[in-house]
Amino acid sequence: MDDISALGIDVGSTTSKIVGISATGKMVWHKLEPADPRVESQVERFLNLARDIAPGDSTPLVATGYGRKLVSQATRQVTEITCHARGVFQSLRHGGTLVDIGGQDSKVISIGIKGEVLDFAMNDKCAAGTGRFLENTAARLSVPLENLGAVTLAADTEVSISSTCTVFAESEVVSLLAHGVELEPILKGLHRSLIKRIVAMVRTVGMHPPLMLSGGVVRNRAIPQMLEEETGQNVIIPDFPQLMGAYGAALIAIGLE
DSSP states (O other): OOOOOEEEEEEOSSEEEEEEEOTTSOEEEEEEEEOOSOHHHHHHHHHHHHHHHSOSSOSOEEEESTTGGGOTTOSEEOOHHHHHHHHHHHHHSSOEEEEEEOSSOEEEEEEOTTSOEEEEEEEOSOGGGSHHHHHHHHHHTTOOGGGHHHHHHTOSSOOOOOOOSHHHHHHHHHHHHHTTOOHHHHHHHHHHHHHHHHHHHHHHHOOOSSEEEESGGGGSTHHHHHHHHHHOSOEEOOSSGGGHHHHHHHHHHTTOO
16 A cells, blocks of 8 residues: 555544545545544544554644534644545546535535636535435435435336425425325435435536536435436546545645645
C-alpha cells in the first residue's frame, strides 16, 4: 500500500468516514462507520487507526460534514459542498451536475471543467428530501433498509404520496395500508416524491450533463434508476460514492485543489 500523505474526515449525520490518500491523490485507505453521537471519541479512534498505518502527528487533516467543527485535530474545516465537488471531480475526471443525497440534507452541485463549484442548491430544512425520509419509512413499514430498492423496483404501479412533510407522509402511508393498498406501490410513490424534490433542486441549479450521484443512498437501486427516469439523463456513480466528501477533504489537505 502507498504511504498516506493526507487525511480527510467526513463527520455526517448517519455515517462517519475517514480517507487516507497518497502524495498523488490516490485513495489508499479508508474507514466507514455509523455516526457515533460522541463525535470526538469516534474521531480520535479513527485517527489512532490512521497512525497505525502512518505513524506521527504531522499528516495534514481536513474535516468536513455537519460535525466538522468538532474535529479539533483538523488543520482546516471545509464545507461539504467544496469537498464533494473536489472528490467527485478527482474520481471521475470531469465536471457536471452532482446530486448528493445525505441522511440529514441533500445537495445539488454544478461542477466546472476544473472541478470548481459553479452553483449549488441545498435542502437542509426538511427531511422529506433526504435519505432519512426513506430510512424512517422503511423502519415504519418493517422493510430492511438494504431491501428497500429491490422492493420498490418490483412494483408495476405506484401510489402518489401527496404529503410534502415526512410526518404527514408517514401518516398517509399508514392510512393507505389500512385501506388495503399494497406495500410496493406505496414505496414507489414515496421514492418518486423524494426524486421529484431532488429534480426540482436540479432545475434550480440548471442541468449541466453528465448527471452524477454520490452518497450512501446509491446503495438503494431505485434512486439512480428513478432519477434517470425523471431527468432523462444517464446517472454516473463514482467507485466509492459514500467516501466522496472525505476524499475531497483529503485532497484539499494535501493541496490538490
